[in-house]
Amino acid sequence: MRKAVVNQKECVACGVCAKTCPRQAISIFHGIYAVVNEDLCVGCKKCERACPASVIQVVQKEAAS
Amino acid sequence: MKKWNEYLWIFSAVYMTLGFFNILFAWIGLICFITPLLLSIIGKGKIYCNSYCGRGQLFELLGSRFKLSSNRSIPAFVRSKWFRYGFLAFFMTMFSIMVFSTYLVFNGTNNLKEVITLLWTIKLPWNWTNTSTVSPWIAQFAFGFYSVMLTSTILGLITMYFFKPRSWCVYCPMGTMTQSISMLKHRRMVK
Ligand code: SF4
Ligand code: SF4
Ligand code: SF4
Numbered sequence: 001m002r003k004a005v006v007n008q009k010e011c012v013a014c015g016v017c018a019k020t021c022p023r024q025a026i027s028i029f030h031g032i033y034a035v036v037n038e039d040l041c042v043g044c045k046k047c048e049r050a051c052p053a054s055v056i057q058v059v060q061k062e063a064a065s
Numbered sequence: 066m067k068k069w070n071e072y073l074w075i076f077s078a079v080y081m082t083l084g085f086f087n088i089l090f091a092w093i094g095l096i097c098f099i100t101p102l103l104l105s106i107i108g109k110g111k112i113y114c115n116s117y118c119g120r121g122q123l124f125e126l127l128g129s130r131f132k133l134s135s136n137r138s139i140p141a142f143v144r145s146k147w148f149r150y151g152f153l154a155f156f157m158t159m160f161s162i163m164v165f166s167t168y169l170v171f172n173g174t175n176n177l178k179e180v181i182t183l184l185w186t187i188k189l190p191w192n193w194t195n196t197s198t199v200s201p202w203i204a205q206f207a208f209g210f211y212s213v214m215l216t217s218t219i220l221g222l223i224t225m226y227f228f229k230p231r232s233w234c235v236y237c238p239m240g241t242m243t244q245s246i247s248m249l250k251h252r253r254m255v256k
Contacts, residue, residue: 010144010145012144012149012234012235012240012241012244013110013111013114013115013240013244013247014111014114014115014121014231014234014235014240015111015114015115015116016121016125016231016234018115019115028110028111028115029110030110030247030250030251031105031109031110031111031112031114031115031243031244031246031247032110032244032247032248032251049136050229051229052139052228052229052230052231052232052233052234052235053139053143053144053232053235054138054139054144054229055144
């Protein structure tokens with residue numbers, strides 16, 4: 001499965017990814033960084049293309065057991 | 066149906082235009098300084114950036130819809146802590162100098178200077194507004210504040226063109242401040 005992963009140390013919490021996500025899978029944790037809900041993420045990469053800081057990437061992940 | 070707050074880019078565009086024709090409108094921009102800070106202080110995180118900032122929306126619109134952005138990744142150093150906090154410190158220093166020169170006009174040491182300073186260096190004569198109806202310091206602050214707003218708009222447009230549409234948001238001093246306040250509030254310093 002492909003899921004979006006945020007580099008939370010460098011995320012600027014601008015919320016651009018959350019706005020672009022067609023599945024509403026992203027929320028901004030208390031204005032500090034973005035958090036992806038992996039149950040909702042379908043790995044479409046829209047957030048990756050939109051992030052102005054380029055700190056969110058879609059990567060291959062093992063299926064949750 | 067779009068929500069009302071998705072049209073806030075109109076506010077930003079109108080603000081910059083009004084300020085161009087009558088410098089005194091610059092004062093309205095204080096809303097864009099005070100609102101995000103207050104919202105963070107009362108624990109709303111970066112909700113201003115996330116949902117209500119007209120400037121961010123304007124860059125998004127110009128960069129994405131009007132395709133004025135080359136959509137490249139921003140150089141990594143721009144999103145580093147030292148650059149973002151460094152730029153914030155520089156910005157606040159310049160802002161304080163601007164407030165101090167307003168004070169010097171207020172207490173009569175200096176006379177009103179009708180200039181707009183771009184990128185903290187380029188001085189443009191800007192004397193098509195009749196400012197004699199207000200105290201000189203009120204006008205002086207308007208010139209200083211509009212300079213700040215115009216400078217940040219220009220920087221934002223440049224990085225919008227070269228990088229992603231909202232690349233200004235990576236190093237925007239307001240965004241850095243609201244994120245820091247949010248971090249402090251939650252005692253989660255992410256290093
Ligand atoms: S778009 Fe990028 S920088 Fe902005 S909140 Fe999302 S992951 Fe963070
Ligand atoms: S990859 Fe697509 S579905 Fe997953 S978080 Fe990003 S935009 Fe949303
Ligand atoms: S980072 Fe600055 S420009 Fe971007 S949304 Fe926040 S306040 Fe607006």
